Amino acid sequence: MQMIHQKRRADLVTWMARNSVSVVVIEDTEGRRDPALRYFSGHPCDALLLITVTGHAVLCPWDNNLAEQRAQVDVIVPYSEFGRHPVTAVQLLTERIGVPPQSRIEIPSQTPYPLFLTYVEALFGYNVLCRKDGGAHEEIERMRSIKDLLEIEHIEKAAAITDTLIDQLEKQVRSGKIKTEIDAALFLERSAREHPLAERCGFETLAAGPSRSCFIHPFPSCTASPFGTEGLSILDFGIMVEGYTSDVTLTIAAGKLTTAQEKMISLVEKAYKASLGLYKPGIATKEASAACDEVFRKAKKSMPHALGHGIGLEPHEGPAIRNREDNQWVFEPNMVVTLEPGLYDAVHGGCRLENDILITEKGNRVLTKSRIIRL
Amino acid sequence: MQMIHQKRRADLVTWMARNSVSVVVIEDTEGRRDPALRYFSGHPCDALLLITVTGHAVLCPWDNNLAEQRAQVDVIVPYSEFGRHPVTAVQLLTERIGVPPQSRIEIPSQTPYPLFLTYVEALFGYNVLCRKDGGAHEEIERMRSIKDLLEIEHIEKAAAITDTLIDQLEKQVRSGKIKTEIDAALFLERSAREHPLAERCGFETLAAGPSRSCFIHPFPSCTASPFGTEGLSILDFGIMVEGYTSDVTLTIAAGKLTTAQEKMISLVEKAYKASLGLYKPGIATKEASAACDEVFRKAKKSMPHALGHGIGLEPHEGPAIRNREDNQWVFEPNMVVTLEPGLYDAVHGGCRLENDILITEKGNRVLTKSRIIRL
Numbered sequence: 001m002q003m004i005h006q007k008r009r010a011d012l013v014t015w016m017a018r019n020s021v022s023v024v025v026i027e028d029t030e031g032r033r034d035p036a037l038r039y040f041s042g043h044p045c046d047a048l049l050l051i052t053v054t055g056h057a058v059l060c061p062w063d064n065n066l067a068e069q070r071a072q073v074d075v076i077v078p079y080s081e082f083g084r085h086p087v088t089a090v091q092l093l094t095e096r097i098g099v100p101p102q103s104r105i106e107i108p109s110q111t112p113y114p115l116f117l118t119y120v121e122a123l124f125g126y127n128v129l130c131r132k133d134g135g136a137h138e139e140i141e142r143m144r145s146i147k148d149l150l151e152i153e154h155i156e157k158a159a160a161i162t163d164t165l166i167d168q169l170e171k172q173v174r175s176g177k178i179k180t181e182i183d184a185a186l187f188l189e190r191s192a193r194e195h196p197l198a199e200r201c202g203f204e205t206l207a208a209g210p211s212r213s214c215f216i217h218p219f220p221s222c223t224a225s226p227f228g229t230e231g232l233s234i235l236d237f238g239i240m241v242e243g244y245t246s247d248v249t250l251t252i253a254a255g256k257l258t259t260a261q262e263k264m265i266s267l268v269e270k271a272y273k274a275s276l277g278l279y280k281p282g283i284a285t286k287e288a289s290a291a292c293d294e295v296f297r298k299a300k301k302s303m304p305h306a307l308g309h310g311i312g313l314e315p316h317e318g319p320a321i322r323n324r325e326d327n328q329w330v331f332e333p334n335m336v337v338t339l340e341p342g343l344y345d346a347v348h349g350g351c352r353l354e355n356d357i358l359i360t361e362k363g364n365r366v367l368t369k370s371r372i373i374r375l
Numbered sequence: 376m377q378m379i380h381q382k383r384r385a386d387l388v389t390w391m392a393r394n395s396v397s398v399v400v401i402e403d404t405e406g407r408r409d410p411a412l413r414y415f416s417g418h419p420c421d422a423l424l425l426i427t428v429t430g431h432a433v434l435c436p437w438d439n440n441l442a443e444q445r446a447q448v449d450v451i452v453p454y455s456e457f458g459r460h461p462v463t464a465v466q467l468l469t470e471r472i473g474v475p476p477q478s479r480i481e482i483p484s485q486t487p488y489p490l491f492l493t494y495v496e497a498l499f500g501y502n503v504l505c506r507k508d509g510g511a512h513e514e515i516e517r518m519r520s521i522k523d524l525l526e527i528e529h530i531e532k533a534a535a536i537t538d539t540l541i542d543q544l545e546k547q548v549r550s551g552k553i554k555t556e557i558d559a560a561l562f563l564e565r566s567a568r569e570h571p572l573a574e575r576c577g578f579e580t581l582a583a584g585p586s587r588s589c590f591i592h593p594f595p596s597c598t599a600s601p602f603g604t605e606g607l608s609i610l611d612f613g614i615m616v617e618g619y620t621s622d623v624t625l626t627i628a629a630g631k632l633t634t635a636q637e638k639m640i641s642l643v644e645k646a647y648k649a650s651l652g653l654y655k656p657g658i659a660t661k662e663a664s665a666a667c668d669e670v671f672r673k674a675k676k677s678m679p680h681a682l683g684h685g686i687g688l689e690p691h692e693g694p695a696i697r698n699r700e701d702n703q704w705v706f707e708p709n710m711v712v713t714l715e716p717g718l719y720d721a722v723h724g725g726c727r728l729e730n731d732i733l734i735t736e737k738g739n740r741v742l743t744k745s746r747i748i749r750l
Contacts, residue, residue: 030691031485033406044594063591063679065721070594080679083699110406113491114484114507132489182568186561193557199595216438219419219445220574304438304455316405324458346440 004150005042005072008143009051012040015139016053021129022103023094024051024136027086032110035313036140038243043071048079048089052097060089087115091122101125109137145310145318146334152358154244155311155336157197159356159367161239162246165191169235170373173228173252181207181222188237195239202238202245203315209233213251213349216305216342228375230255232264232349238315247311247338248370249354255375260348263299265372268351271295271341275307279339279357279364283331289323292341301343308338311356335359336367379525380417380447383518384426387415390514391428396504397478398469399426399511402461407485410688411515413618418446423454423464427472435464462490466497476500484512520685520693521709527733529619530686530711532572534731534742536614537621540566544610545748548603548627556582556597563612570614577613577620578690584608588626588724591680591717603750605630607639607724613690622686622713623745624729630750635723638674640747643726646670646716650682654714654732654739658706664698667716676718683713686731710734711742 016024026049028037038044040051046062060079061067067076082089094105106129107119120128129135147155165188172178178187185205192198207222208215210231218234227233233252238245253265271292278288289307296302306322319329321337331337337359342352356367391399401424403412413419415426421437435454436442442451457464469480481504482494495503504510522530540563547553553562560580567573582597583590585606593609602608608627613620628640646667653663664682671677681697694704696712706712712734717727731742 031408046592065719066590066592066594109489110487112485112507113488113505116488130488132487182565186565186568189564190557190561193561193595193597194599196599200597214440217421217441219441220568222568222575224569224571344440 004148005040008148009040009057010055011143012051012136012140013053013055016051016136019136020104021106021136022053022099023090023097023105025049025086025090025105025107026051026140027108029086032108034108034110035243035317036137036144038313039140039144041071041073043067043073044243047071048086049073050090050093050097052099056097058093058097060093087118087122090119094123094126099126102127104129106131106136109135141318144312145329146332147312147336148334151244151312152334152336154242155246155356155358156367158202158239158241158244158246161192161195161198161241162237162248163369165239166248166250166368166370173373174375178228179226180224181209181212181227182224184227184235185222185237188239192239197241199240199243202240202247206234206236208235208350210254210349213351214344214346215350216344228252228254231257232261232351234350234352236352236354238311243313245311245315246356246368247315247354248356248368249340249342249352250370251351251353251372253351253372253374258348260345261351264301264343264345264348264351267296267299267301268341268343268353269372272339272353275339275341276357276364276366279331279337279359281331281333281359281361284327285319285321285329285331285337286323286325286327288331288339289321289327293323296341296343303342304344305340305342308340308354310335310337312336331359333359333361379523380415383523384415384432385430386518387426387511387515388428388430391426391511394511395479396481396511397428397474398465398472398480400424400461400465400480400482401426401515402483404461407483409483409485410618410692411512411519413688414515414519416446416448418442418448419618423461424448425465425468425472427474431472433468433472435468462493462497465494469498469501474501477502479504481506481511484510516693519687520704521707522687522711523709526619526687527709527711529617530621530731530733531742533577533614533616533619533621536567536570536573536616537612537623538744540614541623541625541743541745548748549750553603554601555599556584556587556602557599559602559610560597560612563614567614572616574615574618577615577622581609581611583610583725585629585724588726589719589721590725591719603627603629606632607636607726609725609727611727611729613686618688620686620690621731621743622690622729623731623743624715624717624727625745626726626728626747628726628747628749633723635720636726639676639718639720639723639726642671642674642676643716643718643728644747647714647728650714650716651732651739651741654706654712654734656706656708656734656736659702660694660696660704660706660712661698661700661702663706663714664696664702668698671716671718678717679719680715680717683715683729685710685712687711706734708734708736
């Protein structure tokens with residue numbers, strides 16, 4: 001494990017040297033989560049990480065006990081030494097490390113403007129960068145979008161557990177053991193927590209029975225309403241292994257469906273197939289998304305969300321897979337992404353089918369086996 | 376319900392008029408959550424809200440069906456009309472509303488610096504403000520820290536459910552039905568989801584048995600490890616009613632304790648009492664925090680986190696209750712806050728006691744009945 005974090009940092013350091021950046025600051029805190037912390041250090045959350053172009057990694061954790069157990073870095077300095085303020089920590093650590101004046105220090109791209117001003121003032125004599133395009137954090141997003149072998153291994157494990165749970169869930173819905181949205185969501189949560197390899201569900205499970213499946217993201221995420229009863233039910237969940245989450249959605253179509261419901265299902269399946277063929281290296285992700293939109297457009301329907309996204313340490317990460325002009329992502333080998341066409345109707349409910357796809361050298365491999373289940 | 380959102384907006388509009396702010400922009404999106412959206416509109420999440428000094432509220436929701444059901448605003452415009460980009464939406468809506476040139480438009484204080492630059496460019500001819508101190512969003516934080524009667528009612532309901540669940544949980548631990556951290560956490564999650572008044576748990580329940588209670592925030596938040604067995608176990612959870620969450624922590628002290636464990640418990644209880652007396656109007660919150668620190672300091676211990684915080688639509692919101700010079704909060708009537716002294720030891724485990732406190736005209740009222748439970 002130590003090796004992989006060092007290797008990832010070494011890749012970033014190469015980029016830093018080429019781009020004359022002396023220090024990259026990564027912050028994970030309430031309201032500004034950044035899994036790049038875990039990616040580069042192994043420490044899961046609530047800390048500040050400084051990576052220097054000289055190859056050092058300094059971690060300031062909020063919880064020192066947790067860091068001693070988990071972090072794979074060169075130095076751990078308790079955050080409390082800096083009054084737990086990121087600007088104070090960066091200012092004093094930069095001095096302590098001996099970063100030369102005028103150096104370029106790149107702070108997180110999500111730094112709020114008022115905090116940015118505080119950084120600039122505190123780091124007087126340095127060149128403070130806060131960039132979205134072309135900066136270190138865009139490079140980190142790009143790096144993270146291409147999974148290394150250990151990451152793919154984690155996601156494959158998550159996918160295998162996900163598949164087993166889909167099968168078990170189908171059985172329990174058929175047998176009447178799972179009757180409500182809560183039953184479905186908590187069956188998954190307990191299974192995830194109890195599984196020796198899984199940490200937990202990767203995000204809040206969305207369980208929407210026929211009365212709520214018209215919502216893209218039902219609110220609340222699950223209720224005591226019936227699930228798997230006549231009509232369309234949607235279940236969107238992920239299983240997390242070593243921080244990496246799967247992300248699938250299955251639709252349960254039960255009882256006698258309306259013509260409109262049958263039409264939605266066949267359109268979603270058609271769009272799924274049309275797009276999947278375009279999930280391969282060298283294809284712009286917006287092309288795959290356009291293929292889906294075209295299927296729906298011909299039927300005078302439209303999809304109110306993107307076709308997919310990368311998964312990994314976040315349930316949504318690069319690449320974006322949507323049909324928008326400013327989307328410049330291209331599929332590359334070892335990206336792991338979702339494919340999730342869906343249609344929603346206030347009267348007839350919703351239908352979404354989502355699987356996780358590994359982009360390979362020649363095409364793709366579908367990692368999960370989610371499906372539209374007919375009862 | 377409609378009335379209360381209008382009333383809250385009217386209060387903000389008064390502030391806006393006094394401070395020459397023409398438009399306040401509120402954004403709730405993945406990575407930048409802001410419950411002020413729900414506070415002012417009733418719409419729970421994933422939307423942009425514009426409040427104008429002329430008293431209009433325009434909502435751009437990601438999910439239009441949800442908005443039609445929930446939002447209490449003047450106008451709903453689908454976010455898709457603006458390519459779901461906040462800057463485009465603010466730019467075009469500002470034109471549509473006819474906001475006069477040179478007006479001051481205040482964007483969210485958490486706007487990342489790169490996005491801030493995009494706003495400034497797109498809103499050429501307007502005066503774009505992004506302020507932490509002295510701005511609209513600080514005023515909103517202040518407004519939200521003083522609860523109105525409807526908010527207190529929601530929190531009281533959440534507190535009552537919380538107390539019932541603490542009692543039920545104690546019974547189930549004693550009877551051996553709850554054996555693991557997962558058992559404890561999922562008992563709470565299911566109870567919350569099934570309760571007709573509760574939406575869900577207010578945040579991820581932290582369940583740490585004796586092997587993990589030394590962590591302030593154990594990671595993962597619960598595992599298959601034993602809970603309530605010999606030593607100190609910590610359970611930190613909240614119940615959400617209409618978006619408002621309680622936040623309590625109980626410690627279960629089981630079997631024969633070490634001298635160090637007994638000492639931790641008595642110090643935490645002593646610090647709790649010493650601080651509670653200072654939870655009253657007119658007292659600086661850092662004074663209450665200093666009283667706790669003093670109890671621990673005398674015993675050569677220290678607490679690695681703040682003494683408390685406000686609760687409401689967020690599990691952590693204003694006022695801050697910590698012993699730091701820059702903390703300027705003063706207790707005021709109708710604030711609802713936590714009091715949560717804790718001590719942690721890598722060998723002996725941790726002990727934390729947390730209850731929710733309503734500040735009244737003359738002092739305080741403890742809303743929840745969390746405690747240190749001896750088995």
